[in-house]
Amino acid sequence: MDGTPVIRIENVSKRFVIRKEKSLKERLVNFGRSNLHKDDFWALQNVDLEVSTGSTVGLIGPNGSGKSTLLKMIGGILQPTSGSVHLRGRLAALLELGAGFHPDLTGRENVYLNASILGLSRKQTDRHFDAMVDFSGIEPFIDTQVKFYSSGMYVRLAFAVAVHVDPDILLVDEVLAVGDEQFQRKCLERIRGFQHEGRTIVLVTHGLDQVAEFCDRAVVLEHGKVTADGLPRDALKVLRADFEATRQEEVDRQDEAAGRPLARFTGIALRSDSGATGHPSLRTGEGLTVAVEIEATTPLEDWEIGVGITTPLGTALYGTNTRLLGVKLDRHVGPGRFEFHLGQLALGEGDYSVQTSLTGSDGTEIDVVPQAAEFSVEGDGRSQGALAAQAKFAVL
Amino acid sequence: MTDTATTRTDTATARAVRLAAEPLREAGPRPGFATGTLSSLRDIAAHSELMGFLVRRELKSRYKDSALGFLWSLIRPLAMLLIYYVALGKFLGAARSIPDFAIFIYTGLTAWGLFNEIVTVGTASIVANSGLIKKVYLPREVFPLSAVGSAVFSFLIQLGILIAATAVVGRFPTGIRWFYFPLSLAVLLVFSTALALLLSAVNVYLRDVGYLVEVALMILFWGSPIVYSWSLVHRQLLKYPTLEQLYLLNPITLVVCGFQRTFWVAGDAQPFQVTALGERLGIALVVGVLLLWVCQRTFARLQANFAQEL
Numbered sequence: 001m002d003g004t005p006v007i008r009i010e011n012v013s014k015r016f017v018i019r020k021e022k023s024l025k026e027r028l029v030n031f032g033r034s035n036l037h038k039d040d041f042w043a044l045q046n047v048d049l050e051v052s053t054g055s056t057v058g059l060i061g062p063n064g065s066g067k068s069t070l071l072k073m074i075g076g077i078l079q080p081t082s083g084s085v086h087l088r089g090r091l092a093a094l095l096e097l098g099a100g101f102h103p104d105l106t107g108r109e110n111v112y113l114n115a116s117i118l119g120l121s122r123k124q125t126d127r128h129f130d131a132m133v134d135f136s137g138i139e140p141f142i143d144t145q146v147k148f149y150s151s152g153m154y155v156r157l158a159f160a161v162a163v164h165v166d167p168d169i170l171l172v173d174e175v176l177a178v179g180d181e182q183f184q185r186k187c188l189e190r191i192r193g194f195q196h197e198g199r200t201i202v203l204v205t206h207g208l209d210q211v212a213e214f215c216d217r218a219v220v221l222e223h224g225k226v227t228a229d230g231l232p233r234d235a236l237k238v239l240r241a242d243f244e245a246t247r248q249e250e251v252d253r254q255d256e257a258a259g260r261p262l263a264r265f266t267g268i269a270l271r272s273d274s275g276a277t278g279h280p281s282l283r284t285g286e287g288l289t290v291a292v293e294i295e296a297t298t299p300l301e302d303w304e305i306g307v308g309i310t311t312p313l314g315t316a317l318y319g320t321n322t323r324l325l326g327v328k329l330d331r332h333v334g335p336g337r338f339e340f341h342l343g344q345l346a347l348g349e350g351d352y353s354v355q356t357s358l359t360g361s362d363g364t365e366i367d368v369v370p371q372a373a374e375f376s377v378e379g380d381g382r383s384q385g386a387l388a389a390q391a392k393f394a395v396l
Numbered sequence: 397m398t399d400t401a402t403t404r405t406d407t408a409t410a411r412a413v414r415l416a417a418e419p420l421r422e423a424g425p426r427p428g429f430a431t432g433t434l435s436s437l438r439d440i441a442a443h444s445e446l447m448g449f450l451v452r453r454e455l456k457s458r459y460k461d462s463a464l465g466f467l468w469s470l471i472r473p474l475a476m477l478l479i480y481y482v483a484l485g486k487f488l489g490a491a492r493s494i495p496d497f498a499i500f501i502y503t504g505l506t507a508w509g510l511f512n513e514i515v516t517v518g519t520a521s522i523v524a525n526s527g528l529i530k531k532v533y534l535p536r537e538v539f540p541l542s543a544v545g546s547a548v549f550s551f552l553i554q555l556g557i558l559i560a561a562t563a564v565v566g567r568f569p570t571g572i573r574w575f576y577f578p579l580s581l582a583v584l585l586v587f588s589t590a591l592a593l594l595l596s597a598v599n600v601y602l603r604d605v606g607y608l609v610e611v612a613l614m615i616l617f618w619g620s621p622i623v624y625s626w627s628l629v630h631r632q633l634l635k636y637p638t639l640e641q642l643y644l645l646n647p648i649t650l651v652v653c654g655f656q657r658t659f660w661v662a663g664d665a666q667p668f669q670v671t672a673l674g675e676r677l678g679i680a681l682v683v684g685v686l687l688l689w690v691c692q693r694t695f696a697r698l699q700a701n702f703a704q705e706l
Binding site: 004005006008016053054072073074075076077078079084085086087088089091093095096099100102104105109112113116117118121122145168196197198199 | 407408409410411412414415416418419420421422423445446449450452453456457460461527528529530531532533534700701703704
C-alpha cells in the first residue's frame with residue numbers, strides 16, 4: 001500500500017449543547033438567562049487521525065466515547081465545532097441499515113430509492129438489481145410492501161443494497177451483527193472482498209473480536225480523546241485494561257459496601273525453566289514459574305488464587321487455581337507470596353499473557369488482573385497456532 | 397490462486413493511484429454564505445434523480461391502500477369548490493356580482509392549493525425525514541424540493557380540470573391571456589419554494605413554526621382575492637390608496653389575479669382590474685428570486701446542525 005491519505009481529520013472537536021427547552025414560549029421566557037438552561041458536552045476533543053487507502057480501521061471504545069460522533073463527522077452528517085475533516089473519493093455510510101426504507105413501498109421500489117440515497121444512479125441500480133436481490137435471498141417477496149417483512153428480511157435487503165454501492169470509503173456502524181449466521185458470514189465475506197479491492201473501511205463496533213479479525217489498525221477513543229492508535233492487538237490491550245480498571249473500581253466499591261475482604265495483587269514475576277526472567281522467551285515444552293505477591297488489607301478466609309494463560313487478544317487457553325489443585329489456603333492478612341509452576345507448556349510460537357485472579361470460594365471476585373505479565377514462545381517453525389504437537393507425516 | 401491475488405492487488409493499486417490523483421475535499425456541506433451558492437446548486441443537480449424518487453415515494457405512499465387512490469387529490473378541492481360555491485356564491489350572494497363564479501373560485505383555489513401544499517409540506521419535510529438526515533449525508537435541500545415536486549403533481553391534475561371546465565362553459569382562454577399564466581406560476585413557485593426552504597430549516601430549531609405557518613396561511617388565504625373578487629376590495633379601499641397598494645404587495649394576491657386574468661374569461665366584464673399586473677408580477681418575480689437565494693443560503697447555514705438538533 002502506498003500511503004495516500006483518504007481521510008484526514010485535523011484537530012477536530014465537537015461540542016454538543018444540551019438545551020432543556022425547545023418551544024418558543026420557553027425561549028422567550030428564559031431569554032437572556034438561556035445560559036442557565038444550557039449544558040456543554042464535549043463529545044470529541046482535539047482528535048487527529050489520518051487513514052490511508054486500503055486500510056481497515058476499527059474505532060473502539062466504551063459507550064459514549066465519541067466513536068459514532070466521529071464516524072458521523074467523517075460522513076459529513078455532523079459538522080465539527082472546530083478543526084476540519086477532509087476526504088478523497090466516494091463515500092458510503094452504513095450507519096443504519098434501511099434508513100431510507102419506506103414501509104408502504106414494495107421491496108423493489110425501496111431498493112431503487114435506497115440505492116439512490118446511497119448515490120447509485122438508476123442505470124447502475126438496474127445493472128446490479130438482480131445481484132442485490134440474489135444476495136438478499138428474499139426474491140419471492142421483492143414485490144411485497146416492506147411493512148410486511150420480518151426484521152431479518154428487512155435487514156437482508158438493506159445490506160444487499162449497501163454492499164452493491166461502489167464506495168472508496170465505507171463507514172460501518174454496528175451493523176454487522178444482523179441476520180442469521182449464514183447471512184452474517186456472507187456479509188463478512190463481502191467485507192473481506194472490499195478489503196482486497198483496496199477500499200478503505202472504518203468500522204465502529206463493540207465486537208472486539210471483529211476488530212481483531214478484520215482490522216489492520218484500531219483506534220481507541222475514550223471521553224472524546226484518542227487513547228491508543230495502532231495494531232489491533234495493542235489497542236485492544238489498552239481498551240481491555242481500561243475496561244478492567246473500571247470494572248475493578250466497581251467491584252471494589254461493591255466489596256466495600258458489602259463488607260467483603262479487600263486484597264489485591266501487588267507484584268508478579270515469571271521465570272522459565274531455563275532461568276530467563278522479566279519477559280521470558282520459552283522453548284516449546286518448557287515450563288514456567290509464576291510468582292505472585294498479594295496484599296490483603298482485611299483478613300482473607302476461604303479464598304483461592306488462580307493463574308491462566310491467554311492469547312494477546314484475550315482468548316483463554318489455560319487456567320487453574322488452588323481449589324482445582326486441591327490446596328486449601330489458610331486465613332491470610334497482610335502481604336504474602338505464592339508460586340505456581342506450570343510444567344511442559346505445549347504452546348506454539350507466539351506471544352502469551354498470564355492472568356491472575358484472587359477469588360473467594362463462593363465465587364466472588366476479589367482481584368483479577370487479565371494481563372499481569374507476558375512471555376513469548378519460540379517454536380521450531382514447523383507449526384502455527386497456539387497449541388504445539390509432535391507432528392509427523394507419512395504416505396500410506 | 398496467484399491469478400486472483402494479482403488481479404486483487406491490481407484493482408487495489410488502480411484505486412490507490414486514482415485516489416492519489418484526487419484532491420482532498422471537505423466532508424459535508426461547504427461553508428461560506430455567498431461563495432457556496434454554486435456548489436450548492438451543483439450538489440442539488442447531482443441529486444435530481446433522487447428527488448424524482450422521493451417525489452414518487454411521497455405520491456405512492458400517500459394514497460397507497462386506499463381504494464380511490466389518486467382520485468382523492470381531486471375530491472378535496474372539488475369539495476371545497478362546492479362549499480364555497482353554495483355557501484358564498486348562492487347563500488351570501490357573491491355569485492350575483494361575479495360571473496362564472498365556479499370558474500372564478502376554482503381558479504383561485506388551484507393557485508392557492510399549490511402554494512398552501514408547498515409551504516405546509518415543505519415546512520415539515522426536514523423534521524419528517526429526520527431518520528434519513530441523521531444517518532446519511534445528502535444535500536438537505538432535496539427534502540423541501542421534493543415536497544415542491546409532489547405539490548406540483550397534484551396541481552397539474554387540478555389545472556387539467558380547470559382548463560377542461562373553461563372549455564365546458566364555452567369561455568376557453570385564448571391569445572395574450574396565456575402570458576399571465578407562466579409569469580404568475582413562476583412567482584408562485586419561487587415564493588413558496590423560498591418559504592419552504594427557510595421554514596423547514598427554522599422548524600428544526602423551533603417546532604412552533606409548524607403551527608405558526610398554519611395560522612399565517614389562514615390569514616393569507618383570506619388576504620388574497622380567492623373567494624371574493626378584487627373589485628369588491630377596490631370598492632372598499634377607494635379612499636385609502638395606501639392600503640390598496642399594501643394589499644397589492646402580497647405576491648399571492650398578484651398570483652391569484654394573474655391566474656384569474658388567464659382562466660376567468662368572464663372577469664373581463666368586471667368594473668375594476670388590477671392595473672399594470674404584468675409589471676407587478678415581473679417585479680415580484682425578481683424580488684422572489686432574490687428571496688429564494690437568501691433563503692437557500694440561510695438554509696445552507698442552518699443545515700450544518702440539523703443532525704444533532706433533530
